[in-house]
Amino acid sequence: MTVLVGLPRDERATAAVHLGVMLARSLDADLLLCTVVPPPWPPGMARVDAEYQEYLDRSAQEAIEQARRLVPGDRPASFVVARARSTSVGLLDVAREHGARLLVLGSSTAGVLGRVAFGSVADRLLHSSPLPVVLGPRGFRCRADATVRRVTAAFDATEGADELVVAVAGVAARAKAALRVASFAVRPRTPLTAGIGSRAEDAVAREWAAEVERAQRAVLEQVERLPRQPSALASAVGYGSDWAGAIEDIGWEDGDLLAVGSSTAGPLEHVFIGSRSSRIVRHSPVPVVVVPRGAAHALAERAERPA
Numbered sequence: 001m002t003v004l005v006g007l008p009r010d011e012r013a014t015a016a017v018h019l020g021v022m023l024a025r026s027l028d029a030d031l032l033l034c035t036v037v038p039p040p041w042p043p044g045m046a047r048v049d050a051e052y053q054e055y056l057d058r059s060a061q062e063a064i065e066q067a068r069r070l071v072p073g074d075r076p077a078s079f080v081v082a083r084a085r086s087t088s089v090g091l092l093d094v095a096r097e098h099g100a101r102l103l104v105l106g107s108s109t110a111g112v113l114g115r116v117a118f119g120s121v122a123d124r125l126l127h128s129s130p131l132p133v134v135l136g137p138r139g140f141r142c143r144a145d146a147t148v149r150r151v152t153a154a155f156d157a158t159e160g161a162d163e164l165v166v167a168v169a170g171v172a173a174r175a176k177a178a179l180r181v182a183s184f185a186v187r188p189r190t191p192l193t194a195g196i197g198s199r200a201e202d203a204v205a206r207e208w209a210a211e212v213e214r215a216q217r218a219v220l221e222q223v224e225r226l227p228r229q230p231s232a233l234a235s236a237v238g239y240g241s242d243w244a245g246a247i248e249d250i251g252w253e254d255g256d257l258l259a260v261g262s263s264t265a266g267p268l269e270h271v272f273i274g275s276r277s278s279r280i281v282r283h284s285p286v287p288v289v290v291v292p293r294g295a296a297h298a299l300a301e302r303a304e305r306p307a
Helices: 012-027 047-070 087-098 120-125 161-174 195-224 243-248 275-282 293-304
Strands: 002-006 030-037 077-083 100-105 133-135 150-154 178-186 233-240 256-261 288-291
Touching: 002 012, 002 087, 012 030, 012 047, 012 100, 030 047, 030 087, 047 077, 077 087, 087 100, 087 120, 100 120, 120 133, 150 161, 161 178, 161 195, 161 256, 161 288, 161 293, 178 195, 178 243, 195 233, 233 243, 243 275, 256 275, 275 288, 288 293
Parallel strands: 002 030, 002 100, 030 077, 100 133, 150 178, 150 256, 178 233, 256 288
Antiparallel strands: 133 288
């Protein structure tokens, strides 16, 4: 198994490398770090273009050397400079060539520190990648020997949600990590003058919570029948007046990873993140893996095979 890290040539590189090392160590996977530069211009172009190409090549090598210093000595890693018209296309070409199973990216520098923010490359890959994409919060750091200790699967109790949980359970078992199934209820604050409406909403919220907890128990029973088990199983329901509050409500620790599925409206084999998943990702305080439906199906099948 290979974990591919998309290596930016700016401050985001440190977060991406830290996250890639943690995932590779957890899954006992090969680590491949790649930065993408545009291909050279055709001969005969102006000298200024050649100088710009030299600048890009030099900055790519500097990014590789910086990343090499960030990778711990006990974790073997390979480095590559790819040439492609766009970073997203270049990363997918490298992933295909090396058989990568995870693609790791850092957050945009325009985002809030400690939260996930989509840059242009991440946005394109979340609409086109056939393999899971892992996004680290801006400024993510971890110890050199850190591993994933718990994977939380976002669970909305809709069709296909069970498959994501089973897929994530298989990955958690391989990483010797715990599995938590989590659902989130966002309920805006009700004005004090709307007493009757508030009581009606309370009843709806209670009924929803009971239904989702039944669904969580059912999917965890399914996980308990898998041949390989995560180190522990748990469930949680987060409540809040907004997405940030609901996600924070379930509590997070170092070594946590959040998993969300792609939209049912997207292409089967490619990541296509929906509006609900997008809100969860943007408010997550921990790294997030977005799993395409095609990859979730393959991972779930692998998790159900006999040991």
